[in-house]
Amino acid sequence: xxxxxxxxxxxxxxxxxxxxxxxxxxxxxxxxxxxxxxxxxxxxxxxxxxxxxxxxxxxxxxxxxxxxxxxxxxxxxxxxxxxxxxxxxxxxxxxxxxxxxxxxxxxxxxxxxxxxxxxxxxxxxxxxxxxxxxxxxxxxxxxxxxxxxxxxxxxxxxxxxxxxxxxxxxxxxxxxxx
Numbered sequence: 001x002x003x004x005x006x007x008x009x010x011x012x013x014x015x016x017x018x019x020x021x022x023x024x025x026x027x028x029x030x031x032x033x034x035x036x037x038x039x040x041x042x043x044x045x046x047x048x049x050x051x052x053x054x055x056x057x058x059x060x061x062x063x064x065x066x067x068x069x070x071x072x073x074x075x076x077x078x079x080x081x082x083x084x085x086x087x088x089x090x091x092x093x094x095x096x097x098x099x100x101x102x103x104x105x106x107x108x109x110x111x112x113x114x115x116x117x118x119x120x121x122x123x124x125x126x127x128x129x130x131x132x133x134x135x136x137x138x139x140x141x142x143x144x145x146x147x148x149x150x151x152x153x154x155x156x157x158x159x160x161x162x163x164x165x166x167x168x169x170x171x172x173x174x175x176x177x178x
Contacts, residue, residue, distance in 0.1 A: 017156045022149040029148045033137050040135045040144065042095060046107055047128040049091040052120045054083060059113075059121035062087055066125045067111045093130065 022029060033040070051066070053059035062079065065071035080086050094102050101122065105112045107129050114122040137144060 014153070018149050018153045022145055022152055029144060030137065032148045032151060033144050036147070037134050039147070040140050042130070042133050042135055044096045044107065044132055045093045045130040046102065046126045047093050047130060048102070048124050048126045049089050050101065050114070050122060050124045052088045052090075052117075052122050054086045054120065056121045058086055059123055063111055063113070063123045066123075 049066075051059070051062055053062055058079065062071060065075065076087060076089070096107070097103065101114045101117070102124065104115060105124070107126065109126050109128065111123060111125050114124055116122060
């Protein structure tokens with residue numbers, strides 16, 4: 001019972017001193033983030049659209065249209081009228097090293113062929129290469145909160161060590177091993 005009681009007590013104290021405090025102390029967390037911004041960086045990224053086509057013929061046609069800036073949403077819909085999976089797209093910002101297909105090409109603006117995958121021809125349209133930059137707090141809130149909690153826990157333990165220094169009674173310790 002005593003172990004259970006001690007566990008509950010430790011949980012409550014940790015909640016008060018670390019977990020809840022990190023969530024409620026938004027100013028403290030913002031200051032922590034500002035002090036440690038360099039730990040929250042995006043690597044080089046690209047704003048790109050990966051096109052996955054049913055076959056090479058469709059891929060060549062679509063790639064030419066994308067290269068000329070003429071593959072509009074309407075034309076894409078028209079291509080997919082007979083077969084809704086003739087051309088599929090995925091548009092987002094990709095971080096270097098996070099996408100195997102994009103690791104195969106040089107990162108610069110333009111349209112580039114990718115290796116086929118799952119019997120589908122693929123190509124990518126890179127709209128912009130984005131240099132490394134700091135992640136905004138709102139895009140990285142979970143990681144910053146976790147790091148801030150760890151920071152608060154370290155500071156709390158330091159305060160406890162100062163308030164309650166550890167004393168080792170060597171004569172008593174020797175008796176344990178004899």
